Amino acid sequence: MFLDRLLFDFFAAIAAASALAMVTRRNILHAAILLLATLLAIGGIFLQLQAEYAFAAQLLLFAGGVVLLFVLVVMLLVPESLRQDASFNWKNYVISALVLVALIEILALVWARHEGTIWPSVAALPPNNTGAMGDALFRDDLLAFEFASVPLLATIIGVVMLAKRRTE
Amino acid sequence: MIPVEQYLVLGLVLFLIGAGGALLRRNPVMILMSIELMLAAVTVNLIAFSRMWGAVNGQLFSIFIMADAAAQTALALGIVVACKGWARPATATRSEPAEMADSADYRNREQPVAADAEEADSYAERLQP
Numbered sequence: 592m593f594l595d596r597l598l599f600d601f602f603a604a605i606a607a608a609s610a611l612a613m614v615t616r617r618n619i620l621h622a623a624i625l626l627l628a629t630l631l632a633i634g635g636i637f638l639q640l641q642a643e644y645a646f647a648a649q650l651l652l653f654a655g656g657v658v659l660l661f662v663l664v665v666m667l668l669v670p671e672s673l674r675q676d677a678s679f680n681w682k683n684y685v686i687s688a689l690v691l692v693a694l695i696e697i698l699a700l701v702w703a704r705h706e707g708t709i710w711p712s713v714a715a716l717p718p719n720n721t722g723a724m725g726d727a728l729f730r731d732d733l734l735a736f737e738f739a740s741v742p743l744l745a746t747i748i749g750v751v752m753l754a755k756r757r758t759e
Numbered sequence: 760m761i762p763v764e765q766y767l768v769l770g771l772v773l774f775l776i777g778a779g780g781a782l783l784r785r786n787p788v789m790i791l792m793s794i795e796l797m798l799a800a801v802t803v804n805l806i807a808f809s810r811m812w813g814a815v816n817g818q819l820f821s822i823f824i825m826a827d828a829a830a831q832t833a834l835a836l837g838i839v840v841a842c843k844g845w846a847r848p849a850t851a852t853r854s855e856p857a858e859m860a861d862s863a864d865y866r867n868r869e870q871p872v873a874a875d876a877e878e879a880d881s882y883a884e885r886l887q888p
Contacts, residue, residue: 592760599761603769610773610796614780619788626792629773633799636769640810645802645818645825652825657795657832664836665788683783690779697771701764716813724815724822732819739823746830753837 598639606632619665619674627658644721766807773800787839791832798828 606629613625634649665674717723728736777800780793802821809817 595761599765603765606769607772607776610776613796614776614783614789614793619786622789622792626796629796630799633773633803636766636803637806640766640806642806642809642818642821645806645821648822648825649799649802652829653795653799656829660832660836661788661792664840668840669788686782687779690775690782694772694775698768701768716810716815720815720818724818727815727819728822732816735819735823739826742827743830746834749834750837753841756841 595639599636602632602635602639605629606636617675619669620662623658623661623665626661627654630654630658641716641720644724763807763811767804770800770804770807773797773803788836791835791839795828795832798824 609625609628609632613622613629616622616625630649630653634646634654637646637649774797777793777796780796781790784790784793802824805817805821805824807817809815809821
């Protein structure tokens with residue numbers, strides 16, 4: 592499908608470019624905005640994969656919540672002089688080179704074995720796949736859903752402890 | 760249809776960029792942002808698999824990852840702020856550990872640009888007896 596290809600290329604290019612710009616930016620606030628762009632582009636790819644609920648959650652949780660948290664913390668609590676993070680030396684170039692080599696190696700492996708996998712022609716996603724997710728989440732995988740609340744509870748307790756220690 | 764490898768390659772590229780950022784950057788906030796990027800890269804893979812098999816389980820996993828990522832960010836930022844004492848103005852009078860001051864990296868570091876002059880002055884005034 593031409594449209595699929597167009598959407599995927601568009602969002603993938605935005606995601607990769609802004610991710611690369613994010614990790615090389617010196618100003619933390621600029622990096623946070625570029626992280627937002629990356630996450631929005633990834634959300635576009637979710638939509639292209641017919642994952643509407645994951646798209647909405649990506650917008651609300653990652654783009655809305657997490658990036659907002661970063662921006663607020665940086666703007667309210669980090670003094671101006673510490674918002675620049677400039678520390679490049681030879682170690683950084685060695686690590687970048689290693690990461691680059693790993694990337695090229697894995698890409699070469701994928702390309703060498705590339706035979707144009709077709710999507711398996713098992714049943715496609717149900718059209719109402721948010722409803723199917725609700726069924727799975729609250730009936731089949733209820734235990735996992737309940738256990739997901741454990742880290743959230745731990746986070747709440749931890750944050751309250753930190754806040755108490757700061758105000759005392 | 761777009762072959763599933765291309766989604767996996769996209770996830771891999773994003774993950775490696777995030778991993779490189781987490782290893783390279785020194786600023787704790789930047790490290791946390793890179794970790795967020797790595798988590799988001801993993802969700803791309805999961806949702807591509809969900810589409811590939813026509814099952815919603817991959818999307819469920821991605822929802823759990825998002826919930827954990829949000830919780831982790833909130834807690835980690837709280838710890839970073841609490842440990843760094845960033846609420847105080849940064850001054851040049853901070854004493855550095857001896858082994859740091861001796862290393863070549865530290866001596867060759869770039870000086871922070873435009874340290875808040877006013878903030879530092881008022882802090883210094885408050886320090887006066």
